[in-house]
Amino acid sequence: MNETAERQESTLDTEETVWRTPEFSVVETALEVTAYALSTR
Secondary structure, eight states: OHHHHHHHHHSOHHHHHHHHHHHHHHHHHHHHHHHHHHHTO
């Protein structure tokens, strides 16, 4: 976590946006997988 905080401080706003975009995709995919797993039970 310390490395991530230091990295965000040293990046520009545009670069932070690039880093945030994959995070949202991962969360969305995880929710889809969870919903699918629950529906198949």
